[in-house]
Amino acid sequence: MAKNILRDLLGCKRKVITAEDIQEAVANRFHLKISDLKSKRRTKTLVYPRQIAMFLCRDLTDASFPEIGRDFGGKDHTTIIHACKQMKKSQETDATLRATLENLKEEISKA
Secondary structure, three states, X not given: XXXXXXXXXXXXXXXXXXXXXXXXXXXXXXXXXXXXXXXXXXOHHHHHHHXXXXXXXXXXXXXXXXXXXXXXXXXXXXHXXXXXXXXXXXXXXXXXXXXHHHHHHHHHHHO
């Protein structure tokens, strides 16, 4: 609350996070190209980072499922829904995934 009040008084603006910001951070973390995240290929090395990026887009932006799908090479909205459900479910048992998501969120918001 104090941060919000100070931000208003000092005129600091919060950075608007875009799907491109998220894709760049995830691609860098997993040593991929952004075009790999948008591709139609479904290898395990691409699916996991892509699902992370989709989940973060849903979590950190105001984009709808269809908008996120368009940002990922025209994926169907149901693909985004599935990715979000998978990540939410996996977070419950996978501490490594939780740490990765937290690190990515921190990195994205600082950039």
